[in-house]
Amino acid sequence: MFWKKSGSRKPAPADGPFTEQQAAALQAFRLPSWQQPVPQEWWQKDDDTITLNLPFAAHSSLLSELGSLACFAGMRFKINCRIEKLSNSQPELPLIYGNVIVVSSGKGGVGKSSVAVQLALALAETGATTGLLDADVYGPSLPTMLGGGDEKQDMSPQNKLIPHLRHGVHVSSMGYLADAKEAAIWRGPMASAALQQLFRDSQWPRLDYLVIDMPPGTGDIQLTLAQKMPVTGAVVVTTPQNVALADAEKGIAMFRKVGIPLTGLVENMSFYHCPNCGFEEAIFGRAGGERVAHDYDVPLLAQLPLASAVREALDAGAPLLASDPDHELNQPLRAMAAAIAGQLYLQEKAKCA
Numbered sequence: 001m002f003w004k005k006s007g008s009r010k011p012a013p014a015d016g017p018f019t020e021q022q023a024a025a026l027q028a029f030r031l032p033s034w035q036q037p038v039p040q041e042w043w044q045k046d047d048d049t050i051t052l053n054l055p056f057a058a059h060s061s062l063l064s065e066l067g068s069l070a071c072f073a074g075m076r077f078k079i080n081c082r083i084e085k086l087s088n089s090q091p092e093l094p095l096i097y098g099n100v101i102v103v104s105s106g107k108g109g110v111g112k113s114s115v116a117v118q119l120a121l122a123l124a125e126t127g128a129t130t131g132l133l134d135a136d137v138y139g140p141s142l143p144t145m146l147g148g149g150d151e152k153q154d155m156s157p158q159n160k161l162i163p164h165l166r167h168g169v170h171v172s173s174m175g176y177l178a179d180a181k182e183a184a185i186w187r188g189p190m191a192s193a194a195l196q197q198l199f200r201d202s203q204w205p206r207l208d209y210l211v212i213d214m215p216p217g218t219g220d221i222q223l224t225l226a227q228k229m230p231v232t233g234a235v236v237v238t239t240p241q242n243v244a245l246a247d248a249e250k251g252i253a254m255f256r257k258v259g260i261p262l263t264g265l266v267e268n269m270s271f272y273h274c275p276n277c278g279f280e281e282a283i284f285g286r287a288g289g290e291r292v293a294h295d296y297d298v299p300l301l302a303q304l305p306l307a308s309a310v311r312e313a314l315d316a317g318a319p320l321l322a323s324d325p326d327h328e329l330n331q332p333l334r335a336m337a338a339a340i341a342g343q344l345y346l347q348e349k350a351k352c353a
Ligand SMILES: Nc1ncnc2c1ncn2[C@@H]1O[C@H](COP(=O)(O)OP(=O)(O)OP(=O)(O)O)[C@@H](O)[C@H]1O
Pocket: 105, 107, 108, 109, 110, 111, 112, 113, 114, 115, 136, 139, 141, 216, 268, 269, 304, 305, 306, 307, 308, 310, 311, 312, 314, 315
C-alpha cells in the first residue's frame, strides 16, 4: 500500500525542517476526501514558504486553514502540482489526452454539465492543461456556459478542429459546430460517430486532464460512448432527491458492469445557502448522496450548494471561477476538483499496491 512506503506517520522531530507543533499540524491536515495525511516527504520548507508537492491538481487555497494557525505565523503556503499521467481503459491510445474524467448522470437536469464545466475550470486554475469535451451531443450546453458560441471554428492545416480556449480550458463541443437544435434530433449511431470524431479529430494540446461531459442517462448510447473513450475515472453527478439517486445507482451499476473505474459521486444542489442571512435548507432532502455512497462503497467527493449566483454566472457564459475568482462559492468547487484529482491518483496507487 502506498502509505506504507512513506514511512512512519509520527510527527517529524523538532530538529527537522518543522517544529513539533508544525509537524503535528501537517500530520492532522487532510486533503478533500482523503482519509489519511499526505506523505510527509511531500511537504517542503524553504525559508518562509511551505510547499506541498502534489502529483495531481489542487488549488493552493486549500492550505489556507494551515496558514491561519499560530504555529505557522509569518509563513506562506503553496501547492506545486506535477501531474502524474495515470492509466486509463484504452492504453493503446496516445498519451496526449492526459487523465480522462467522464462526468455522467443517471438523470437529466441534475447539473452534470455545470459540474463538468466547473471541474474543468478548477483544474485549469491550478495550472493543469485541461480539455473539455462536450459529449452531450443531443443538447450541447458548453457554449452557453463558457460563452463564445458565435466564435468561428478554427481548423489546423491537417484539417483538425482546434479546440476553443475558453477561460483557460480547451473546449471541443458540437455546439460550436452544428446548430444545437439540429444536434438534438440525431439518432444514436450518428451522435456516437460525431462524438468520436470530435474527440479524435480535435487537435488537443498535450493535456493533463480531459473532462468529458456525457449525455444524461444510462442507456446503450452512454454505455457505447464510455467503452470507446479512454477513461481514467468516472464521476456520477446526482441531486439528493430519491428519483435522482435511483438513477445515480443505475449509473454506478453501468460503469461497474463494463469495468470502467468509478471515481466517486458528486452531490449537486445539496442545500440552498441564502446569500443574505446564511440560512441553509436541504431543499431536495438530506444525506441521500451519503447513503448511496455508503451502500455502493464509492467516495462522496463533493456536496455542492444550490445558489442563484452559480446559475446566473453559467447562464452568462462566465462561471464564477473565471468571472469572480474570490467568490466564496468557488471554494467547494476547488475542493471538489482536488477530491476528484486526488481520488484518481489514490485509486491508481491502490491498483499498483
Ligand atoms: N449548484 C447549482 N446551483 C444553481 N444552479 C445550478 C446548479 N447546478 C446546476 N444549476 C443550473 O441548473 C440547470 C441545469 O444544469 P445542467 O445543464 O448542468 O444540468 P445537466 O444535468 O447537464 O442537464 P442535461 O441533462 O440537460 O444535460 C442550469 O441552468 C444550471 O445553471
